[in-house]
Amino acid sequence: MKIEILCTGDEILTGKTINTNHSFMAQRLTEAGLQVYRGTIVGDDRASLSQAFQLASERADAVIVNGGLGPTVDDLSQELAAAAAGVSLELHEPWLEKLKSFYTSRGRVMPENNIKQAMLPAGCEFIDNPIGTACGFALNIGKARFYFTPGVPREMRRMVTEQVIPRILKQSGLEVVTRLKRFHSFGIGESRADELLAGIEDLLPETVKLGFQSHYPQLETKLAAIGKSDSELDATLQPAVNMIRERFANFILCEDDETLEGTIIRHLQTHNQTVATMETASAGNICNRLVTADSHGDVVLSGVVSCNLSQLAAAVNMTAQDLPVDSDTASALAEHLRQHTKTDYAVVSLIDQKPLNDDSRAETKIFIAIASNRNMVTRQARLSGGTHWVTLGSTEMALDAFRRTLQGLPVDEKTDFEQQ
Amino acid sequence: MKIEILCTGDEILTGKTINTNHSFMAQRLTEAGLQVYRGTIVGDDRASLSQAFQLASERADAVIVNGGLGPTVDDLSQELAAAAAGVSLELHEPWLEKLKSFYTSRGRVMPENNIKQAMLPAGCEFIDNPIGTACGFALNIGKARFYFTPGVPREMRRMVTEQVIPRILKQSGLEVVTRLKRFHSFGIGESRADELLAGIEDLLPETVKLGFQSHYPQLETKLAAIGKSDSELDATLQPAVNMIRERFANFILCEDDETLEGTIIRHLQTHNQTVATMETASAGNICNRLVTADSHGDVVLSGVVSCNLSQLAAAVNMTAQDLPVDSDTASALAEHLRQHTKTDYAVVSLIDQKPLNDDSRAETKIFIAIASNRNMVTRQARLSGGTHWVTLGSTEMALDAFRRTLQGLPVDEKTDFEQQ
Numbered sequence: 001m002k003i004e005i006l007c008t009g010d011e012i013l014t015g016k017t018i019n020t021n022h023s024f025m026a027q028r029l030t031e032a033g034l035q036v037y038r039g040t041i042v043g044d045d046r047a048s049l050s051q052a053f054q055l056a057s058e059r060a061d062a063v064i065v066n067g068g069l070g071p072t073v074d075d076l077s078q079e080l081a082a083a084a085a086g087v088s089l090e091l092h093e094p095w096l097e098k099l100k101s102f103y104t105s106r107g108r109v110m111p112e113n114n115i116k117q118a119m120l121p122a123g124c125e126f127i128d129n130p131i132g133t134a135c136g137f138a139l140n141i142g143k144a145r146f147y148f149t150p151g152v153p154r155e156m157r158r159m160v161t162e163q164v165i166p167r168i169l170k171q172s173g174l175e176v177v178t179r180l181k182r183f184h185s186f187g188i189g190e191s192r193a194d195e196l197l198a199g200i201e202d203l204l205p206e207t208v209k210l211g212f213q214s215h216y217p218q219l220e221t222k223l224a225a226i227g228k229s230d231s232e233l234d235a236t237l238q239p240a241v242n243m244i245r246e247r248f249a250n251f252i253l254c255e256d257d258e259t260l261e262g263t264i265i266r267h268l269q270t271h272n273q274t275v276a277t278m279e280t281a282s283a284g285n286i287c288n289r290l291v292t293a294d295s296h297g298d299v300v301l302s303g304v305v306s307c308n309l310s311q312l313a314a315a316v317n318m319t320a321q322d323l324p325v326d327s328d329t330a331s332a333l334a335e336h337l338r339q340h341t342k343t344d345y346a347v348v349s350l351i352d353q354k355p356l357n358d359d360s361r362a363e364t365k366i367f368i369a370i371a372s373n374r375n376m377v378t379r380q381a382r383l384s385g386g387t388h389w390v391t392l393g394s395t396e397m398a399l400d401a402f403r404r405t406l407q408g409l410p411v412d413e414k415t416d417f418e419q420q
Numbered sequence: 421m422k423i424e425i426l427c428t429g430d431e432i433l434t435g436k437t438i439n440t441n442h443s444f445m446a447q448r449l450t451e452a453g454l455q456v457y458r459g460t461i462v463g464d465d466r467a468s469l470s471q472a473f474q475l476a477s478e479r480a481d482a483v484i485v486n487g488g489l490g491p492t493v494d495d496l497s498q499e500l501a502a503a504a505a506g507v508s509l510e511l512h513e514p515w516l517e518k519l520k521s522f523y524t525s526r527g528r529v530m531p532e533n534n535i536k537q538a539m540l541p542a543g544c545e546f547i548d549n550p551i552g553t554a555c556g557f558a559l560n561i562g563k564a565r566f567y568f569t570p571g572v573p574r575e576m577r578r579m580v581t582e583q584v585i586p587r588i589l590k591q592s593g594l595e596v597v598t599r600l601k602r603f604h605s606f607g608i609g610e611s612r613a614d615e616l617l618a619g620i621e622d623l624l625p626e627t628v629k630l631g632f633q634s635h636y637p638q639l640e641t642k643l644a645a646i647g648k649s650d651s652e653l654d655a656t657l658q659p660a661v662n663m664i665r666e667r668f669a670n671f672i673l674c675e676d677d678e679t680l681e682g683t684i685i686r687h688l689q690t691h692n693q694t695v696a697t698m699e700t701a702s703a704g705n706i707c708n709r710l711v712t713a714d715s716h717g718d719v720v721l722s723g724v725v726s727c728n729l730s731q732l733a734a735a736v737n738m739t740a741q742d743l744p745v746d747s748d749t750a751s752a753l754a755e756h757l758r759q760h761t762k763t764d765y766a767v768v769s770l771i772d773q774k775p776l777n778d779d780s781r782a783e784t785k786i787f788i789a790i791a792s793n794r795n796m797v798t799r800q801a802r803l804s805g806g807t808h809w810v811t812l813g814s815t816e817m818a819l820d821a822f823r824r825t826l827q828g829l830p831v832d833e834k835t836d837f838e839q840q
Contacts, residue, residue, distance in 0.1 A: 005461075013456055015446030016633065019439050022461065026435030036433055038468060041425075041459030048458060055475075213436065247530065276731075283711040284704040286724050291703040294727075305707050305723035306712075311696075311761055315724065315735045341731055358689040 001170045002037045003029060004060040004144075006052055008067040008077065009151055013043040021066050021153060025160055030225035032165050032178045033209065053084040059143030060167050064160065067151030069134035071113045077148055079346045081252055082121035084141045089119040095135050102133060128162050133153055138167065141244040145171060174226060175207065178235045180405045181223040183244055184260070185251045187415030190349045193221060196247045201258045203239040210240070216389070216397040217417060218253070218260075250409045251401065260399050261293040267406045268299045273344035275402075276302040276337050278312055280325075285395040298415060302341045309350075316340040325352045327378050330369035345405075346371040349398040351390070363419065366394045372406050377401065379411045382419040421592045423449060423458045424480040424564075426472055428487040428497065428570055433463040441486050441573060445580055451644035452585050452598045453629065464494040473504040477562030482588050484580070487571030489554035491533045497568055502541035504561045509539040512546060515555050522553060547583050549575055558587065564581070564592060575811040580723045594646060596625065599653045601643040603664055605671045606820045607835030610634045613641060616667045623659040630660070636809070637816040637837060638673070638680075670829045673820065680819050687826045693764035695822075696722040696757050698732055700745075700771045705815040722761045727771075736760040745772045747798050750789035758791045765825075766791040771810070771817040783839065786814045790825050797821065799831045802839040813837055 005025050011017040019041065026036045038058065042048040049068070056063045082089050096118035103110040120126065120137050121144030127147070134150035136159050147164045149156050169176045188196065190212050197210070204210060208225040223240055227233040245252065252258045259338030268275060277287045277300070287303025294300045304315045309329065313320040316336040323329045330348045338346035352365040368379040379401045383393045401411045426443050430831040431437040448458045457480065469488070475805050476483045488497030489597040502509050510749045516538035523530040538545065547556030547567070554570035556579050567584045569576050584748065589596045608616065610632050617630070624630060627647055633640040643660055647653040665672065673680045688695060697707045697720070707723030724735045730750065733740040743749045750768045758766035772785040788799040799821045803813045821831045 013446060013459060014450045015443035015448075015456075018443045023435035023438045026433060028435075030434045036435075037463075038472075039433060039459075039461030039462075043457075228830055284708040284723055284725065286707055288704040291725060291727075297727040301726060301728050302735065303723075303725035304735065305704065305711060305725070306721060307711075307717040308721050311722040313450075314760060315722065317737070340734060 001034065001062065002060045003034055003057050003168065004037060004063045005039045006056060006063055006065045007039070007050060008044065008052075008065065009043045010043045010045075010074075012067070013041050021151070021156055024153070024157055025064055028165060029168070030260055031180050031209070031211075031222070032169060033174060033207070033224070033226045034165070034168060034172065037057055042385075044068065046076060046078060046080065049076055049080050050084065053080060053141055053146070055152065057084065057146075057316055060144045060173060063141075063144050063146045064164060065146055065148045067149075068157060069136070069148060069150050071111070071116050071133075072228070075116070078119055078121060078137075079146060081124075081137075081139065081141065084120055085139050088138075092118045092120045092123045092135070095120075095126070098135055109367050110245055127159060129159060130145075132159060138165070153360045157314075169226065175228050177227050177229055177233060179223075179225045179227075179230075179237070181225070181237055181241060182222040182256050183248065183256065184258070185219050185221065185248050186217055186251045186260070186396050187251045187417065188248060189416040190219060193219060193248075197244065200240055201241055203243060205236060205288055208236060208240065221248070241364055250404065250413060251415075253403065259293065260396070261289040261404060262400065264403050264406065265290065265293045265295075265299055267403075268344075269296070274299055274301050274341075275345040275347060276300075276304075276341040277347045277349075278304045278315075278333055278337050279398070280305075280307050280309075280348045282310070282349055282351070282391055282395045282398065285348065285391065286349060286398050287330065290401065292410050301343050302337075304337075308313070320415045325350050325365070327366065327369065327380055330367040331371070331376050331378060334369040334371035334376065338373075344372060345402070347398060347402050349388070349394060351394060361363040364390045366397060367409075368398050368401050370402055370411075372405070377405050381415070383417060384419060421454065422480045423454055423482045423484070424457060424458045424476050425586065426476060426485045427459070427461045428469060428472075428485065430463045430494075432487070433461050435443050441571070441576055444573070444577055445484055445486070448580055448585060449588070451600050451629075451642070452589060453594060453627070453644070453646050454585070454588060454592065464488065464496060466496060466500065469496055469500050470504060473500060473561055473566070477504065477564045477566075480564045482591060483561075483564050483566045484584060485568045486576060487569075489537065489556070489568060489570050491531070491553075493537050495536070498536075498539055498557075500542060501544075501557075501559065501566065501568060502562065505541055505559055507559075508759070509540040510542045511535075512538045512540045512555070513597055515540075515546070519553055538613070549579060551575055551578060561794040568632055568746075579753040587691065590645065595648045596648050597641075597653060598651055599645045599647075599650075599657070599734060600624075601645070601657055601661060602676050603676065604673045604678070605639050605641065605668050606637055606673055606680070606816050607671045607833070607837065608639055608668060609836040610639060610815070612836055613639060613668075617664065620660055620663055620698060625656060628656060628660065641668070669831060670824065673823065679713065680816070680823060681709040684819065684823050684826065685710065685713045685715075685719055689716070690766075692734060694719055694721050695765040695767060696720075696724075696763045697768070698724045698735075698753055698757050698768045699818070700725075700727050700729075700769065701778065702769055702771070702811055702815045702818065705811065706818050709815070709819065713762065722757075722765050722839065724757075745770050745787065747787050747789065747800055750787040751791070751796050751798060754789040754791035754796065757795075765822070767818060767822050769814060771814060784810045784814075784816060788818050788821050790822055790829075790831075792825070797825050797831055801835070804838060804839060817834060 124137040124139035132155040157377040172413045211222045213220040309323045316334040334348040348369045350367045369376040404411045425522045544557040544559040552575040628645040631642045704725040729743045738756040754768040770787045790797040824831045
């Protein structure tokens with residue numbers, strides 16, 4: 001089955017907006033076991049759009065068109081779709097009602113030109129948009145089925161995932177339920193992940209695809225499955241899910257839509273606990289990620305950032321001169337920090353060099369200490385790479401050491417990113 | 421003149437990699453006064469690539485092809501370009517020599533399959549790649565001139581800017597020197613910027629285009645010019661540059677490749693001065709941006725982040741109970757912070773609510789205080805919007821107030837983003 005993606009709009013064509021919509025749609029289609037055969041970008045221009053519809057209608061089986069469904073004169077998708085299919089535009093009464101009540105509920109009157117968003121090609125299949133004013137629709141042009149979707153990323157994502165892909169799957173004769181199971185890990189490189197999962201192919205039927213996506217320092221491992229029903233998917237996926245959990249073990253940070261920092265904050269919220277942080281060359285990223293995930297603002301009590309050890313000591317009233325950058329200093333700071341801030345945990349991450357802000361490679365030592373009222377956990381590592389790389393790696397390592405501490409797991413399992 | 425961009429590669433087609441290369445090329449072309457007429461994405465697949473070459477050769481005058489110049493079997497650009505032009509592949513001796521010495525200088529022997537990167541279509545125009553192993557080339561296919569560029573973004577950017585666009589400009593009969601003058605401002609919305617520059621069109625000849633790009637909270641104002649020589653461009657641009665500097669005045673943060681935080685750090689470095697920061701709901705972003713720009717790590721001495729006022733007070737040994745969130749508290753904290761950290765400046769930003777981490781709109785009060793050994797500067801504002809929006813706005817406002825203080829400018833000029 002040949003599937004094309006056609007993104008429309010001057011903003012995309014001229015590069016003012018980066019085309020993340022193509023990436024999202026292509027990725028979801030690929031994960032659903034469908035193959036994208038071509039992508040096209042054209043501007044808000046009658047001749048280009050009509051020609052693009054014409055070409056796609058001759059060579060593809062399914063075309064997802066994105067954008068051009070708005071209320072203004074440069075939004076041309078409905079009109080040119082109708083022309084290409086040789087039908088007229090008709091008012092879709094229920095959508096007009098929905099638009100009017102959308103405006104009424106906000107205490108406004110619908111502008112006249114929004115009527116345009118309820119004018120659809122005669123005989124098309126209506127596709128609902130529960131979170132916006134641009135509805136989608138599907139119709140046949142030439143030998144292809146065209147699916148029209150809004151350009152607003154949030155609206156497009158939901159419509160493509162919930163409504164367009166199931167329709168294309170049905171059209172393709174494939175099974176119609178899809179699932180994407182994701183594992184987020186830190187410390188396992190892509191090639192070792194591949195080795196660790198040796199034999200997994202025996203557990204994967206044709207309908208399940210394994211994929212890796214590395215966004216340093218995390219690795220995402222994905223199982224994309226299609227099937228007839230959710231219960232069938234549960235059964236099909238279980239053996240591979242079990243194997244991944246068993247082989248990646250403590251390196252799995254979280255699954256699906258969870259994040260590392262979200263997992264930490266949820267654990268602390270559940271146990272009514274608090275944390276303070278102190279960091280050198282991770283530039284405040286440890287604090288930043290925890291604070292951003294701290295939705296009620298009552299878990300992360302304090303964060304101190306400085307490249308200067310005596311400043312860190314001064315912030316927790318620790319008298320100290322010429323402190324070395326080592327594990328003992330990290331521990332001492334963590335204990336002082338915990339007492340000074342009266343928190344349950346204190347996380348300290350020190351680094352043995354100043355930030356360089358360039359890409360020159362250097363070896364950097366990281367010292368992490370996590371203090372609680374029960375014990376002191378420490379971890380050290382040597383990371384190599386430029387400043388940006390080390391900042392990313394050391395932030396992840398400190399947060400992961402904290403997660404492991406909270407979950408009662410060993411913190412000293414070596415990662416693939418550090419010198420042995 | 422019809423220009424097309426053709427991006428190749430399975431990673432782009434399937435959405436694993438976001439197509440930032442299209443955006444970059446389209447933006448540079450637009451800024452050079454050229455118009456992009458269509459974008460296409462195809463995978464590493466003979467039939468699709470050949471068909472894409474064929475179609476583009478029939479309708480375009482110039483085509484930039486990106487990717488497919490690597491050494492592996494799925495890199496097909498040279499081979500299919502030669503086939504489409506009806507010529508054979510020939511060894512480009514100078515490039516082979518360059519490849520060999522590239523490997524020799526790294527103490528390695530060139531792998532056999534890299535020879536492929538020196539096999540170019542007979543009669544093509546060679547395009548140098550000073551920073552990689554994939555050279556570019558240009559040749560005619562059908563009625564269009566095709567420009568082949570490497571997929572590695574860094575290499576593509578340099579080749580497109582320095583070599584491809586000048587060639588397309590020459591092909592188009594347009595002048596051949598281009599310049600992009602940029603102004604970064606905070607506090608002026610796009611529509612007011614437009615009003616402020618009323619009359620600028622009289623200062624802009626046909627060869628200069630004015631454009632705005634809003635990335636909240638900053639606005640970028642661009643003058644894209646083409647001309648015969650750099651001295652001609654200097655003269656052509658000067659009146660418009662003067663007008664923008666005069667009308668935007670103190671709202672201009674910096675120009676061209678400079679950043680707000682870079683401007684601040686450079687000022688402090690030049691004057692041998694230091695700073696400490698303290699912030700609540702900006703989640704550590706003030707500190708993060710300054711530290712990241714602090715290339716030698718000796719300007720930003722300390723940053724404290726907390727949603728909890730008594731934690732902030734404790735970090736600077738300030739005895740205080742039940743502090744209100746107001747301008748006096750911000751000033752008191754700033755003065756204590758400056759003394760405690762022994763810095764030249766202390767920047768404090770307080771916010772009157774806890775982070776909500778959702779998109780519900782609310783009005784938020786921001787209190788900024790900047791202490792130095794000369795005086796205390798304060799600024800307050802009411803921002804409305806969701807948590808993320810307010811975090812961005814308050815970070816920018818604090819950094820901008822600090823820049824204004826350093827540059828001896830008034831800090832209380834109202835922005836378009838705050839309630840009056």
